Amino acid sequence: MNPLDAAYMVVAAATAPGWARKARGDWPERLGVRLAEIKPKPAKPRIMLHGVSLGEVNALRTLVPMLAERADVVVSATTDTGLARAHSLFDSVASVVRMPMDFSWGVERFLNEVRPDVVSLVELELWPNLIAACKRRGIPVAVINGRLSARSFDGYSRGRALVRGMFSSLALVAAQDEAYAERFRALGAGPVVVTGSMKWDAANLAHDPVAAASLAEAMGIDRDKPLIVAGSTGPGEEELLHEACPAGVQLLCAPRRPERFDGAALAMGTCVRRSSGERQPGATRFLLDTIGELRSAYELADLVVVGRSFGDLYGSDPIEPVALGRATVIGPSVGDFASIVSTLEQAGGLARSTRRSLGSDLERLIRDDRARSLLAERGLACVQSQRGASGRHAAMLMGLAKLSTRRRPVYGG
Template sequence: MLFLVDLLYILFLPVLLAWAALSRIKGHPPRKGLKERLGYGKTLEPSTKRVLLHAVSVGEVNAIRTLVADLKESEYDVVICVTTDSGIKRAEELYGEYHTVTRFPLDFSFAIKRFIKRVQPSIIALVELEVWPNLIGICKQKEIPVVVINGRLSLRSYKRYKFAKCLLRKTFSRISAIGMQNEEYATRVRKLGGKNVCVLGTMKWDNAVLTDFVEGAEELATQLGIDTTKPLVVAGSTAPDEHALLAKIIPENTQLLCAPRRHNWFDEAEQQLAPCNRRTSEIRIKTNRFLLDTIGELDMAYALADIVIIGRSFSPLHGSDPVQSIAFGKPTVIGPNASDFKDMVQLLVDGNGLLQCDKTELSQVVTDLLSNKTKCASLVANGRDIIRSQQGATKAYEQLIMDNTPNA
C-alpha cells in the first residue's frame, strides 16, 4: 500500500512542480523548509505522553490555542506541526516559547517514517481533517493512534475525497476516532469509510475571547496614523475582489482598514486603497485608508473598529470566521458567501448577533450602523450571548485525545 501511494505521488510530481513554477511566476514567495518537508529536523527526547497536533495553516493554528493550553495543564508534551510558511510563523509566535513547532513533511513514506522516528508521538491529532494515506498507514503499523479533532469536511472537499474513495476508504477506517463539528460533516466522513465518528462541535467558539481590551491596539493605531476620534471600519481576511468594493462604499469621512487574507494580495490591496498607510512601510501620510499587511495583528485592528466587515464573503470564496470580532464587542457584517462557517453564521444571524447582506446592500448597512448606536449595542449583546452558549467543544476534543492516548 505504501509503495502504491508513493508511486501515485511520483506520477503526480510533474503537476506539482508545474503548479509551483506557476506560483512563482505570479509573484508568490518560494516555499521554505525543504529539509523539513523531507522529514528532517530535530530529534526529540522520548516521552510517554506526547501529542502531535497537525494544523495545516494559520486558521487551524489559531483554532487550537485553548486546546494547547488545556493539554499542557493535563501534562501532555504538545508538539505542533504545520504545513504552510505563514502557519509556521504564527505557530512560533503562539506556542514556540513552551512547545516544539515543526513542519509537516510530504506524505512520501520515507519522509513520514523519518518524521515519526524523530518526533516519537504517543498520539497524533489531525485538526479539521487533513488525511494523508502514508501517514495513517505508517502510524497503524507502529500502533500510534490517529484521531481527528474539530473535523470539517465541506462539500467541495468531500467531492475531492470521493474521487479517490477506493484508495482512501481503508485510510479513513484506520483512524482511531473522528470528532466532527456537525452531523452533516460526520455523515460525509462515514460515507468515505470513517468509523468511530462523533459530533462534538467546533472549537472556534472557545477561542473567542470576550473582552473590550486588546493589548497593542492603541500602539497599532498610533503607528498606522489612525485617528481614534473618527469612525473606523475594519475589513478582516479580505480578498482581491473586495478591496475596490470597500473603498467605494465606505462613507467619505469614515476610515477604512483592510487586512488581506494572503501575502500575495497585499500589493493589489495597496493599489485599490491608495493613498493609504501600509503597516510594513515607514511612509506615513494623512489618509483615511490603511493596509494591515502582517499576520497576527488582526485582533488589534478589530479592537479599534467601530464596525467589522468579514472578508472573503463578498467575493466568490467561502467566508472567514466572524466570531472574534463579535466577542470584542464590534457590530459585524458578513456577506452571502460563507460556506466554510455556515453553521456559525446561521446561528448568529438567526439570533440577531450578526448582519448578513450582499454587496449591493453593504453601503446602506454600514451607513445605518454608523448612525445607530442602539442597533450596534443590540447586535453585540446578542452575539456575545450566542458565543457563550456555544463554548465548550475544546474540552470534548481534549477528552477524545485522552481517551485514545496509550497508557494515559
C-alpha cells in the same frame, strides 16, 4: 518509493512553475530529509496535534495547555505561518515541529523521531502515506474539530473507492456539527461524534487598548470619527468596500494575503499604508499591510466586515471580531465557515450582506448605535455559550492515548 510517491512527484513536476516562484525555505525539513530535534519520549503518553496552517494552529490554543497537564504534546504544522504561530503559542508547553510532505520516506523518518502514541489532525488534512504508516505501526489517528465542507465532500466522493480505506482507518472523528459528521460517515469514517468547534474556545476575549491606541496613532486614524475595519479581504473586495463606505467614515482594509498588498492599495485610491510608517493628515483610507496587527485594528473598529465573503472564495472566520464585542458583517460566500456563521446568525450576533446591499447595510449600521450595540452583545453572548469543545477533545484524546500505550505502537530507528 511507493506508487503514491511517484504520483506526488509527477504532480510536483507539473506544478513546479507555480510553487517555485514562492519564497519557501527549509526544503530538507519539508521533504523529511532533516527533522527538527525533539526531546526523548517520556513515560507519559505523547500526543501529536497537527494543524496545517495558521487557522488550525490558532484553534489549538486552549487544547494544548489542557493536554500538557497530562501528556507530552507535540504540535506540528506545514506552512511557515503555521509553524511560526505554533512556536509563539506553545514553545513553553509543547514541542513544535514541521510536518514533512507526504512522501513515504519523510513520513517514516518523522514518525520514528516523534514516536507519538496518538496522531490528531485538526479539521481534516488527511494524507494517505501518513495514515497508512500510522496504521502499520498501530498508532491511532483521530480528526478533531472535524470540518468537511460541501466542496471537499464532493471532491472526495468522486474518488470514494480510493479514499474509503483512508477514512475507515481513522480511530475517531470529532466533528464540529451534525452536517459535517454525516459527510464523514458517508465517506466511511467511524466512529464519528459531534463535539462543537474549538474555534469558540480559542477566541481571545481580552482587549489590549494600548496596542490598539498605538496602531491608531501610528497610522493617523482619527478616534473621534467612525471606522470600518475589513479583515482578511480578498480580490476585488477593497474596491467594493471603498465604494460602499459611507461618506465621512474611515475605512481600513487588511488583505488576507501579503502578495495582494500592492494591488489592494491601488484599489483603495489614496491610502495610508501601515508599512510606510507615514501619516497623512485628513486621510480616510488605510491599508494594514503588516502581519499580526489585525486584532488591534478590530479593537479600533465601530463596525467590522469579514472578507473573502463577497466574491468567489469561501469566507473567513468571523469569531475573532465578534469575540472582541464588535458588530460584524459578512457576505454571502461562507462555505468554509457555514456552521459558525449559521450559529452566530441564528443568535442575532452576525449581520449578512451582499455586494448589492453592502453600501446601504454599512450606512444603516454605522449610523445606528443601538443596532450595532445589540448585534455586538448578541454575538459575544453566542461565542461564550459555544465554548467547551477543547475539553471534550482532550478527554477523547487521552482515552485514545491510554489504549494506544497499552498496545505499544511500533517504531523504527
